[in-house]
Amino acid sequence: MLTNIEHIGIAVRNIAASNDLFTKLLNTAPYKAETVESEGVTTSFFRVNQTKLELLEATSPNSPIARFLEKKGEGIHHIAFEVDDILAEMERLKTEGFMLLNETPRPGADNKLVCFLHPKGTNGVLIELCQERNKPTSEPLE
Ligand SMILES: CC[C@@H](C(=O)O)C(=O)SCCNC(=O)CCNC(=O)[C@H](O)C(C)(C)COP(=O)(O)OP(=O)(O)OC[C@H]1O[C@@H](n2cnc3c(N)ncnc32)[C@H](O)[C@@H]1OP(=O)(O)O
Numbered sequence: 001m002l003t004n005i006e007h008i009g010i011a012v013r014n015i016a017a018s019n020d021l022f023t024k025l026l027n028t029a030p031y032k033a034e035t036v037e038s039e040g041v042t043t044s045f046f047r048v049n050q051t052k053l054e055l056l057e058a059t060s061p062n063s064p065i066a067r068f069l070e071k072k073g074e075g076i077h078h079i080a081f082e083v084d085d086i087l088a089e090m091e092r093l094k095t096e097g098f099m100l101l102n103e104t105p106r107p108g109a110d111n112k113l114v115c116f117l118h119p120k121g122t123n124g125v126l127i128e129l130c131q132e133r134n135k136p137t138s139e140p141l142e
């Protein structure tokens with residue numbers, strides 16, 4: 001089950017400058033900064049009541065964020081939904097005909113397991129599913 005919007009991902013060119021900007025906007029500092037090399041990103045997270053904003057800067061020219069910035073410029077990159085059982089949701093969405101970008105969940109930021117759906121199959125919006133890493137899943141993870 002998709003339980004809530006866990007975060008909204010925003011692609012930025014300069015995360016230090018954007019941290020300052022969003023700190024002023026939200027009147028609160030980021031609670032976490034983390035680099036996830038497997039995704040080619042450096043992130044920072046801001047809490048906004050029940051949800052979060054995730055700022056993303058590319059760590060290499062091959063990063064999905066670098067390609068996105070080149071094509072579309074800065075802005076909303078993805079919407080992440082929290083799921084209670086990521087393997088069960090991946091199976092359900094595959095059966096419903098959605099294009100999963102990952103065969104198995106990948107390590108995400110902020111202690112999450114994540115999987116992406118191709119934006120071409122979701123009205124042009126990249127969707128991330130994420131589950132707390134320490135939650136039990138329907139099957140053991142490799
Ligand atoms: C920090 C970890 C994690 C977390 O814990 O929260 C993250 O959030 S990581 C975020 C970064 N990682 C990802 O985005 C992984 C999933 N993305 C991908 O696999 C790829 O970016 C993609 C979506 C498959 C696109 O890759 P590719 O086909 O190689 O790139 P193109 O640049 O050629 O794009 C093809 C096509 O898709 C459009 N596109 C790309 N990204 C997005 C997007 N975020 N939202 C909407 N549309 C997107 C792109 O514009 C191209 O369209 P056309 O030009 O019309 O063909």
Ligand SMILES: [Co+2]
Binds near residue numbers: 054
């Ligand atoms: Co994300």
